[in-house]
Amino acid sequence: MHRKPLAAIMIAAGALALLAVARYPMEPRWQADDPARGQHVTAMNWWRDGPVLATQDGNVQGHTGDGWEPHPDLPGDARSTVLLSVDGQLHAGTTDGVLRLEDDTWTGAEGDEAPSGRIAHLTLDDDTLYAAGDGGVWQRARDTADSWEFLGHPDEDAIVYRVLSSSHEGETLLRSGSIEAGVHRYDREEEAWTADNAGLPEAVKVLSFQQLRNGTVLAGTDQGLYRQTTPDDDWQHVSGLIGDRRILSMAITADTLYTGSDDGVWHAPLNNRGDIEHDADWLPVLAVEESLDAPVGWILTHGEQPWIAAGSAYRLRTGQPLEWYLLVIGGPLMLIAGGGLWMYRR
Numbered sequence: 001m002h003r004k005p006l007a008a009i010m011i012a013a014g015a016l017a018l019l020a021v022a023r024y025p026m027e028p029r030w031q032a033d034d035p036a037r038g039q040h041v042t043a044m045n046w047w048r049d050g051p052v053l054a055t056q057d058g059n060v061q062g063h064t065g066d067g068w069e070p071h072p073d074l075p076g077d078a079r080s081t082v083l084l085s086v087d088g089q090l091h092a093g094t095t096d097g098v099l100r101l102e103d104d105t106w107t108g109a110e111g112d113e114a115p116s117g118r119i120a121h122l123t124l125d126d127d128t129l130y131a132a133g134d135g136g137v138w139q140r141a142r143d144t145a146d147s148w149e150f151l152g153h154p155d156e157d158a159i160v161y162r163v164l165s166s167s168h169e170g171e172t173l174l175r176s177g178s179i180e181a182g183v184h185r186y187d188r189e190e191e192a193w194t195a196d197n198a199g200l201p202e203a204v205k206v207l208s209f210q211q212l213r214n215g216t217v218l219a220g221t222d223q224g225l226y227r228q229t230t231p232d233d234d235w236q237h238v239s240g241l242i243g244d245r246r247i248l249s250m251a252i253t254a255d256t257l258y259t260g261s262d263d264g265v266w267h268a269p270l271n272n273r274g275d276i277e278h279d280a281d282w283l284p285v286l287a288v289e290e291s292l293d294a295p296v297g298w299i300l301t302h303g304e305q306p307w308i309a310a311g312s313a314y315r316l317r318t319g320q321p322l323e324w325y326l327l328v329i330g331g332p333l334m335l336i337a338g339g340g341l342w343m344y345r346r
Contacts, residue, residue, distance in 0.1 A: 003341055010338030028305075030265070030287040030314040035061045035068035036310045040294070044312040045083040046302040046311035047090050053313055054080035054092065074099065075106050086129055086142055093119030098131055100145065113138065113150040125165040125172060132163035137176055137186070154184035154193040164209035166217055168231055175217070177206025181203030183219060185231070199235030200226060210250035210257070213274030219246025220259065227276060241282040242266055251299035251306070258285070258306065260296025265308060285316070 034041070039055035046052070050063035058074040074080060074094060082093040090101040095118050098109040109115055119133040131138045136153035137160060140146070151174075154160060158181030166173050174186040174194065182197040182204045196293060197204070201223050208220035218238075219226045225238040225247050244258065249260035256277055258267045264287065268280035294311025306316045 003344065007338045007342035010334050012338075014331045014334030014336075014338060017327045017334060020327050020331075028285075028316045028318045030285065030292065030308065030310075031317045032289070032293075032312050033063075033307075033315045034312040035070075037293075038223065039310055041297075041309040041313055043080040043083045043092070044298040044307070044313065045085065045298065046300050047083070047085040048088070049301065051300055051307045051313065052083055052085075052090065054083060055117065058299055060092075072101065072104050072106060078106075081118065081120055082122050083302065084124065084129075086124060091122055091129075092131070093122045095119075097285050098122070109148060111148045112145045113169055114148045121159065122163045122212060123163055125167075128165065130165060130174070132160040132176060134159055136160060137163055149232075151186060152191070152193060154178055154186075155181035155195075157181070162206060162209050164211065164217065166215075168212045168215055173231060175209065177209055177219060179205045179283060183235075185234065196231075197235070199228075199237075207246060207248050208250050208260075210255075212270065212276065216275050218250060218257075218276070220250055223263060225259065227278075236278065238276060238280065239278055240268070240280050242268070242280075248296075249299045249308075251301040253301050253306075258299050258301065260299050260308060262295045264292055264310075265296055265299065268314045287314070319342070 039057050041053045042056050044051055044053040047062060050065055052062040056061050056079060056081055060071040060073060061068045062071055078094040078096045080092040080094050084091045094097045098115045098119055099106045115131040115133060116137045117133055117135045119131050121132045123130050128139050128259045137151040138148050139151055140148045155174045155178055158178035160176050160178050162177035164175045176184045180203045183206055184193040185196045186193055199246060205222040206219050207222060210218045217228045223243040225242055226235040227238055228235050245261040247259050248260060251258050255270050256267050257270055258265055265285040266282050267285055268276060268282045270276060272343050292310035296308050296310045298309040300307040308314050
């Protein structure tokens with residue numbers, strides 16, 4: 001090839017590279033920050049000053065701000081499905097009941113009505129710790145380790161996957177989310193569970209809960225996101241780009257709702273009442289790599305930067321993928337080399 005046509009091609013390639021750099025999005029992206037990538041994170045939550053996670057191998061590690069540090073592994077064949085800090089003490093819902101970490105030793109829950117079997121979820125309110133799993137729902141006073149009370153099974157034919165304690169007009173309401181049995185609400189006077197599925201699809205799988213600042217309760221399902229403004233209202237489908245995706249996890253900040261699904265994290269703004277609109281403006285939160293390792297099971301918004309568990313641990317950071325840096329370096333070099341070749345004279 002003659003010198004000037006080659007120079008023109010190099011100059012054009014350099015210009016296109018710089019144009020591509022200018023068009024690259026600069027918003028924060030998910031970047032992997034995992035102590036043992038490949039072990040698959042099964043549970044993640046905030047403990048002390050950073051995230052703590054458990055893997056499918058029973059390993060437990062916490063982030064100190066400077067990096068990850070190991071904690072005692074879960075005992076035996078127990079594997080954690082959920083982690084929760086209860087007044088500074090780490091609890092784990094596992095495939096074999098509820099454990100708590102005391103003096104670097106995992107201790108099982110005791111008592112005649114202590115949770116047993118696979119525990120899918122733990123949650124807190126001001127006074128009470130709740131556990132939910134294959135066997136039903138349990139509660140205990142948050143300041144008394146072994147005062148568990150069994151609250152029954154919302155639906156004998158369904159697996160309880162999530163539990164939510166929320167407040168409405170000064171009253172504490174307890175809801176369960178089950179696989180193929182939807183939402184149930186606990187009546188403390190009757191000591192019984194009642195279905196609360198008006199507006200939800202039949203045989204829906206409830207995979208996550210979130211209460212917003214204005215009291216609205218969100219239910220993430222295998223058929224999209226639903227909202228209930230007050231306990232007496234029907235559930236209403238939240239439309240927009242979120243569509244009918246499985247909503248596996250949720251978390252909020254002061255002005256944003258984050259939802260985790262099979263294809264990553266989607267976020268939408270909250271209005272000035274702290275509520276989500278029916279037709280909210282949903283946008284994806286991209287990853288530095290082409291895709292995340294797995295569906296998004298947990299989202300944390302406690303610290304300055306959100307974290308997620310999606311097979312691996314990721315944190316939201318401003319950064320660009322490798323090809324962006326190659327374009328930044330290669331574009332000017334192509335322009336310089338092409339220009340030099342064009343001007344070259346023997």
